[in-house]
Amino acid sequence: xxxxxxxxxxxxxxxxxxxxxxxxxxxxxxxxxxxxxxxxxxxxxxxxxxxxxxxxxxxxxxxxxxxxxxxxxxxxxxxxxxxxxxxxxxxxxxxxxxxxxxxxxxxxxxxxxxxxxxxxxxxxxxxxxxxxxxxxxxxxxxxxxxxxxxxxxxxxxxxxxxxxxxxxxxxxxxxxxxxxxxxxxxxxxxxxxxxxxxxxxxxxxxxxxxxxxxxxxxxxxxxxxxxxxxxxxxxxxxxxxxxxxxxx
Ligand code: 6PG
Numbered sequence: 001x002x003x004x005x006x007x008x009x010x011x012x013x014x015x016x017x018x019x020x021x022x023x024x025x026x027x028x029x030x031x032x033x034x035x036x037x038x039x040x041x042x043x044x045x046x047x048x049x050x051x052x053x054x055x056x057x058x059x060x061x062x063x064x065x066x067x068x069x070x071x072x073x074x075x076x077x078x079x080x081x082x083x084x085x086x087x088x089x090x091x092x093x094x095x096x097x098x099x100x101x102x103x104x105x106x107x108x109x110x111x112x113x114x115x116x117x118x119x120x121x122x123x124x125x126x127x128x129x130x131x132x133x134x135x136x137x138x139x140x141x142x143x144x145x146x147x148x149x150x151x152x153x154x155x156x157x158x159x160x161x162x163x164x165x166x167x168x169x170x171x172x173x174x175x176x177x178x179x180x181x182x183x184x185x186x187x188x189x190x191x192x193x194x195x196x197x198x199x200x201x202x203x204x205x206x207x208x209x210x211x212x213x214x215x216x217x218x219x220x221x222x223x224x225x226x227x228x229x230x231x232x233x234x235x236x237x238x239x240x241x242x243x244x245x246x247x248x
Contacts, residue, residue, distance in 0.1 A: 003224075007231045009238045013199050016234040017050035020197050023230065024051065024140070025060045027193055031139045032067045039128070041071040041183060042094075043142040043152070044086030047197045049093050051142075056097035065098045069127060073141055074153035074182040075106035077113050077170075106168075106181045113170030113179040120168045120181065135167060138191040141183070145198045149206045149217025152188065153180030156218060160184060188222055195230045196222075204239035211243050 010016040024040070031038040042048065055063070072086055080087045087105040095103055104123050110116035128136035143151045153171050154160050160171035163184040171180050188194060196219070198207065209215035222229065 003228045005229045005231065007233065007243050009233050009235060011235050013050065013234050013236070016197065016199055016232055017054050019232050020048075020051040020142075020195065021054040021060065023195055023232070024055060024142075025063055027140050028063050028068060032064045035139075036067065038064075038068045039071065039136075039139045040068060041073040041138050041141040041191075042086070042090050043073050043144045043197065044075065044089065045144040045146075046089075047144050047199050048142060049089065050199075051197065052090065052094035056094050063098075066101045068100065069102040069104065070095060070100055071104050071124075071127075071138070072106050073143060073188070074180055075108055076153075077108050077116075077179040077181065079109060080105060108181065113181060117166070117168045117170045117181050121166065124167055124187075135186050135190045138187070140193045140195065141188055141191040143188070143194060143196045143219070143222065145196055145203050145206055145219050147202050147206055149209060149215070149219050151196070151219040151222060153182035154185070154218040154221075155180075161218060161221075185221060189224050190227070191224055192227045193230070194222055194224050194227060195232060197232050198237045199234045201236045201239060203233075203237040204241060207233070207237060207239070207241045211241055 010019050028038045075086050076084045078084050107116050107119050124136045145151055148156055155173050158171050160169045160182055163169050164186055166184060167187045169184055171182050173180055210217055210220045
């Protein structure tokens with residue numbers, strides 16, 4: 001049973017980061033207490049940096065970093081030390097600072113993106129002890145929103161939008177003329193918690209299309225079947241968008 005979508009509008013970017021860090025910490029503490037481990041897929045892009053920097057600032061001393069398994073929702077097809085790498089961003093702003101012990105990055109050093117996608121699926125099978133045909137249920141997947149309504153590397157009109165079998169795919173993104181590796185809808189929509197972090201007025205049009213026009217944008221199709229969907233927006237991004245009251 002899907003839980004109602006929650007939308008929280010924070011008055012500033014800093015308040016958004018604080019809310020996101022608090023959300024992460026609360027989930028990590030309760031999940032490790034109850035299950036001994038916390039599995040999270042980090043988002044790429046720039047918005048998560050503020051949350052990462054808060055989490056690694058020492059303000060959350062109780063987070064059991066050694067009990068957290070870090071994965072990625074998507075990755076640009078570049079080496080892990082490339083300026084565009086989502087892994088590099090996360091490592092610099094969070095993982096190296098907290099001494100993360102269990103980090104599973106997408107292997108973009110593979111020559112063929114499809115090989116990399118298959119290899120990451122093997123990692124998920126191993127780390128989540130999956131039976132054939134079973135999908136991993138992440139405790140938390142963090143997502144961003146692109147101005148075109150993409151999320152992770154699920155871009156409009158890209159093939160990955162139709163993927164129902166694979167957990168991870170190589171997705172050709174026409175506008176970048178490059179491949180991305182991305183988790184697919186079956187995985188993201190199976191998560192226990194999905195949190196969007198959205199900041200800035202450049203995202204307002206996409207939010208308008210999603211929440212007022214119900215446009216079939218990739219981010220709109222994130223609907224965890226048995227999980228909690230939380231949108232954390234700053235006031236700038238929310239703009240004058242009117243969000244439906246009952247978002248069940
Ligand atoms: C990526 C992300 C992507 C990102 C959005 C928003 O690899 O870039 O996964 O989905 O979250 O493009 O990016 P910003 O946070 O930089 O606006």
